[in-house]
Amino acid sequence: MKILEVIPLFIDGGAERFVVDIATEFSDLGHQVQVCALYAEDEKGMKYFPDWDQRVGRSSLNKKLGADLSVLFRLKKLIRAFKPDVIHTHLSTVNYVALLQFLSFKKIPVVHTVHNDAAAEVIGSKEKTIREWLLKFKRIHPVTISQVSDGSFSAFYAGMKAKRIDNGRSFPEKTDRFGEVEQWFEEKRNSFGSDARFWVNIGRLTPQKNQVVLVEAFSEWVKSGHNGLLIILGTERPPWSDPIMEGIKPFLSDRILWLGGKSNATDYIHLADYFILSSLYEGMPISLIEAMAAGCLPVCTDVGGIPEMIDPHGVMIAGTEVEMVLEGMETACSLSDQEKKQRTEALKARYEERYSLRRCAEAYFDHFKQLL
Secondary structure (H helix, E strand, O other), X not given: OEEEEEEOOOOOOHHHHHHHHHHHHHHHOXXXXXXXXXXXXXXXXXXXXXXXXXXXXXXXXXXXXXXXXXXXXXXXXXXXXXXXXXXXXXXXXXXXXXHXXXXXXXXXXXXXXXXXXXXXXXXXXXXXXXXXXXXXXXXXXXXXXXXXXXXXXXXXXXXXXXXXXOOXXXXXXXXXXXXHHHHHHHHHHHHHOOOOEEEEEEOOOOHHXXXXXXXXXXXXXXXXXXXXXXXXXXXXXXXXXXXXXXXXXXXXXXXXXXXXXXXOHHHHHHXXXXXXXXXXXOOOOHHHHHHHHHOOEEEEEOOOOHHHHHOOOOEEEOOOOHHXXXXXXXXXXXXXXXXXXHXXXXXXXXXXXXXXXXXXXXXXXXXXXXXX
């Protein structure tokens, strides 16, 4: 089968990581895959995918910011040249792909993965109307990634159903830079003491990730007598990230570090004691799947698909305010080493059972076949 994956841009996001991973997995299963980005490719974005599989084709359509209908002609040319059996869209790309397919004589199935809460994925009533129109005429075949995601889709698009396929991730292997990260952790432990607890947060600086609340809660945690270090791994994307950076700057210290985006973020997950998400909303976070697989105990807000992923073994944060995040951290630190180990082992088993990339890719392929 020939599969065209379409994303807005190659950046350090969960949806982008998923696209690159599943394209590789489709290739392993014997399919021909092309990944297309609407916007121009740049070195900053591609540095997060050093493991790019050379069997997977890669292209960019050089879209301008804002509405750019000229990209439809370049997209049409790509589709004619590649001749995909299925087009798999992510995030905002579905608007362009589905509209083009609606106007085309030959109808190629367009499968769209809803990576977040359905309402959060749409900007304004006009975009919602377009999506509803395309869904009604079956120019989009939606896929949701969790039980909550599925519920949000049904509530947002009244009377419409989606196929549910849980997200998947390949096992987060240690990179060739693991040794230097391990040494860095060791230096920090020697500096802070053997009782220091290390926390890692992975996510771009966006309102969704709620990092301003996270750093304030962590600051209170340290003031209350706890010993540890919070490591935030996530890129700035001005101007959208500017308010977030302004919010976390006053809290940055030797105890709260923002290290920017890292192509080897999984190395930090393997070495940290806890993986923490303070998100306001989520679909099914790829970084959380990585933490489960690596045995890093997740401490996460009770939003989106997170509860069904980690409950009862992970630590659930009951709300998105500072007090609730702090309470979740206190709960995690109160666990004995034995109980913490039992929980992480249970989450590793759940990863193998439900969230492996091979299981996910096979489920998508079965869905693709049904649409042809």
